[in-house]
Amino acid sequence: MKSTTCNNLLVSVVADVGGTNTRIALIKDSKIQPDTVKHYANDNFISFDQLLESYLKAEKIDRCAAACIAIASAINGDSATLTNRDWLIDKNAIKRIAACDSVILINDFEALALSLNHIPESDTIRLFEGTASSINTSQAKKIVLGAGTGFNAAQLSNTTHSTIKQPTPEQYNYFVSCAECGHITLPIENAQELKLRDALALKYTRASVERVLSGRGLLQLYQWLCAENQQTEKYTSAAQIALSACNKDDPLTRQAGELFCRFFARVAGDLALAYLPYGGIYLSGGVTRGLTPLLQSSEFIQNFTAKGRQTELMKSFNLYLITSDNTALIGCLAALTYAKEIH
Amino acid sequence: MKSTTCNNLLVSVVADVGGTNTRIALIKDSKIQPDTVKHYANDNFISFDQLLESYLKAEKIDRCAAACIAIASAINGDSATLTNRDWLIDKNAIKRIAACDSVILINDFEALALSLNHIPESDTIRLFEGTASSINTSQAKKIVLGAGTGFNAAQLSNTTHSTIKQPTPEQYNYFVSCAECGHITLPIENAQELKLRDALALKYTRASVERVLSGRGLLQLYQWLCAENQQTEKYTSAAQIALSACNKDDPLTRQAGELFCRFFARVAGDLALAYLPYGGIYLSGGVTRGLTPLLQSSEFIQNFTAKGRQTELMKSFNLYLITSDNTALIGCLAALTYAKEIH
Numbered sequence: 303m304k305s306t307t308c309n310n311l312l313v314s315v316v317a318d319v320g321g322t323n324t325r326i327a328l329i330k331d332s333k334i335q336p337d338t339v340k341h342y343a344n345d346n347f348i349s350f351d352q353l354l355e356s357y358l359k360a361e362k363i364d365r366c367a368a369a370c371i372a373i374a375s376a377i378n379g380d381s382a383t384l385t386n387r388d389w390l391i392d393k394n395a396i397k398r399i400a401a402c403d404s405v406i407l408i409n410d411f412e413a414l415a416l417s418l419n420h421i422p423e424s425d426t427i428r429l430f431e432g433t434a435s436s437i438n439t440s441q442a443k444k445i446v447l448g449a450g451t452g453f454n455a456a457q458l459s460n461t462t463h464s465t466i467k468q469p470t471p472e473q474y475n476y477f478v479s480c481a482e483c484g485h486i487t488l489p490i491e492n493a494q495e496l497k498l499r500d501a502l503a504l505k506y507t508r509a510s511v512e513r514v515l516s517g518r519g520l521l522q523l524y525q526w527l528c529a530e531n532q533q534t535e536k537y538t539s540a541a542q543i544a545l546s547a548c549n550k551d552d553p554l555t556r557q558a559g560e561l562f563c564r565f566f567a568r569v570a571g572d573l574a575l576a577y578l579p580y581g582g583i584y585l586s587g588g589v590t591r592g593l594t595p596l597l598q599s600s601e602f603i604q605n606f607t608a609k610g611r612q613t614e615l616m617k618s619f620n621l622y623l624i625t626s627d628n629t630a631l632i633g634c635l636a637a638l639t640y641a642k643e644i645h
Numbered sequence: 646m647k648s649t650t651c652n653n654l655l656v657s658v659v660a661d662v663g664g665t666n667t668r669i670a671l672i673k674d675s676k677i678q679p680d681t682v683k684h685y686a687n688d689n690f691i692s693f694d695q696l697l698e699s700y701l702k703a704e705k706i707d708r709c710a711a712a713c714i715a716i717a718s719a720i721n722g723d724s725a726t727l728t729n730r731d732w733l734i735d736k737n738a739i740k741r742i743a744a745c746d747s748v749i750l751i752n753d754f755e756a757l758a759l760s761l762n763h764i765p766e767s768d769t770i771r772l773f774e775g776t777a778s779s780i781n782t783s784q785a786k787k788i789v790l791g792a793g794t795g796f797n798a799a800q801l802s803n804t805t806h807s808t809i810k811q812p813t814p815e816q817y818n819y820f821v822s823c824a825e826c827g828h829i830t831l832p833i834e835n836a837q838e839l840k841l842r843d844a845l846a847l848k849y850t851r852a853s854v855e856r857v858l859s860g861r862g863l864l865q866l867y868q869w870l871c872a873e874n875q876q877t878e879k880y881t882s883a884a885q886i887a888l889s890a891c892n893k894d895d896p897l898t899r900q901a902g903e904l905f906c907r908f909f910a911r912v913a914g915d916l917a918l919a920y921l922p923y924g925g926i927y928l929s930g931g932v933t934r935g936l937t938p939l940l941q942s943s944e945f946i947q948n949f950t951a952k953g954r955q956t957e958l959m960k961s962f963n964l965y966l967i968t969s970d971n972t973a974l975i976g977c978l979a980a981l982t983y984a985k986e987i988h
Binding site: 612 | 786825829834839851911914915
């Protein structure tokens with residue numbers, strides 16, 4: 303019903319391929335078509351090619367205008383291999399399957415950053431209203447931080463020679479800058495945190511940010527707290543721990559959730575000092591969303607702004623939580639639009 | 646002798662106003678005139694206006710084409726107040742003194758970042774040759790990190806929609822992004838460092854990066870080591886401590902210098918992960934230069950690249966030490982040139 307009308311060159315396909323799940327949708331009239339958005343467990347497919355082929359068949363699309371695929375991995379020219387699954391995603395294969403000439407492969411954080419100028423307000427919760435809200439922040443730098451399978455960040459800058467004189471709107475370029483923030487030194491501040499750090503370093507050689515700020519990190523925190531308190535582990539997944547922490551039905555899951563949020567606030571604050579994102583800080587990722595009530599606490603904001611003489615500066619930043627799981631698809635659409643503009 | 650020939654509208658003035666010293670020079674034919682470069686101790690003047698007036702008089706310049714002043718402080722529209730000296734630097738006063746219409750005020754780290762595409766090779770020492778040297782890095786992102794009166798960093802990006810397709814050279818914009826990296830959490834990794842962190846936090850409420858990575862920070866490290874080792878302090882300034890550390894004539898100054906460099910390497914590595922500066926990392930600042938032989942040691946590089954699974958990535962970055970104290974003046978010249986281009 304819905305898709306036969308789309309079966310022409312005005313339809314493009316966008317996908318966000320994570321380690322566990324893939325989100326995929328069709329674009330028509332420069333909009334994501336809500337009824338075409340699908341989530342798939344990667345385990346049900348032998349390859350991304352098979353997934354894409356099966357999706358397009360189900361949507362009755364035999365030809366696309368273009369495709370943009372966001373991938374949780376580094377892009378090597380015309381292809382990318384998923385970090386924690388042996389899927390090779392290749393431009394030429396996609397061109398063949400989607401019968402299109404134009405294929406863009408981007409990193410998933412690049413896609414998230416590209417989405418930041420376009421996320422509907424209903425897809426975010428404002429965690430903190432910064433004093434920068436009163437000035438025009440639409441063209442100021444934005445960053446996205448995500449805790450999911452791993453941890454990372456990306457900057458969306460609106461660039462020109464803007465540091466020198468006031469640029470006109472048409473002089474702006476949207477520019478994404480990627481990072482490897484998950485591997486930054488885990489910032490600890492007291493003896494208990496040093497003990498945690500040492501336990502993580504014993505297991506993984508080194509304690510980086512994503513050893514705590516990820517799904518596996520939340521599980522590690524909980525297991526460490528159980529060992530420290532000589533308690534038996536009751537939960538085996540980050541999702542269960544997050545749910546229990548939010549329901550306040552177990553003191554150790556609660557402590558794990560609170561410790562996670564303390565580190566998240568501290569790291570987000572440190573990255574705010576490194577990037578100065580006066581346009582806003584967006585928190586994303588599955589684990590992040592799972593801990594929403596804890597992120598909405600005054601303690602989170604207090605830990606975020608606790609930067610000594612820079613506390614007032616910290617209060618200037620808007621903090622948002624991205625509640626949707628489809629944001630990278632919006633970024634893929636933005637990438638297709640920008641690519642068309644500069645052709 | 647030298648300046649009478651400059652006494653026309655083709656001469657511009659550039660200055661770099663730090664907390665302690667001011668560097669100032671004249672520009673002619675888009676070049677800094679080496680014999681006009683002067684360093685002044687701010688203590689000898691009651692204001693920047695007096696310093697500028699006195700300099701221009703000595704150089705026999707009664708009129709400039711333009712002025713660009715880099716200031717160790719945030720710029721508030723048309724003026725700036727030095728962070729650690731009650732000097733107000735105001736555009737209108739400079740216009741009057743230099744008899745010019747065009748005055749640019751920029752932050753000193755903005756000036757340093759703007760200089761990065763223009764520093765002569767003779768003004769740098771390569772501390773590490775990264776594997777990224779083999780690819781074209783001239784248009785890749787560069788960062789500058791500086792330890793002096795305080796600590797900070799800035800990014801110089803070459804921007805376009807470059808994440809999407811290969812841009813042509815004329816599509817590039819040079820874009821500087823500022824930061825407040827001195828206030829990031831001091832990254833500690835062991836019990837000795839936690840003890841230092843606690844001592845700094847006791848004194849300053851909080852232990853941020855610049856409590857160690859600055860002139861005063863090096864003095865703090867030395868004083869803390871003296872107290873820990875129940876030794877009398879023999880040195881009272883960062884310059885003395887750095888000199889003694891380089892001469893290896895005192896075990897405690899040596900330890901202070903090594904601890905400083907260990908933190909510098911760790912912080913530089915963390916910021917490299919946040920910024921991914923494939924175009925190079927430039928270390929700047931007075932304290933930094935004072936510890937040159939320690940920064941040239943293999944231990945410094947080892948600490949810089951010690952990021953677990955990302956060690957190979959870390960080895961891709963070029964690391965340079967800026968040996969000149971006049972680099973911000975080159976950035977001021979770049980700012981004047983860019984401003985002219987977009988007029």
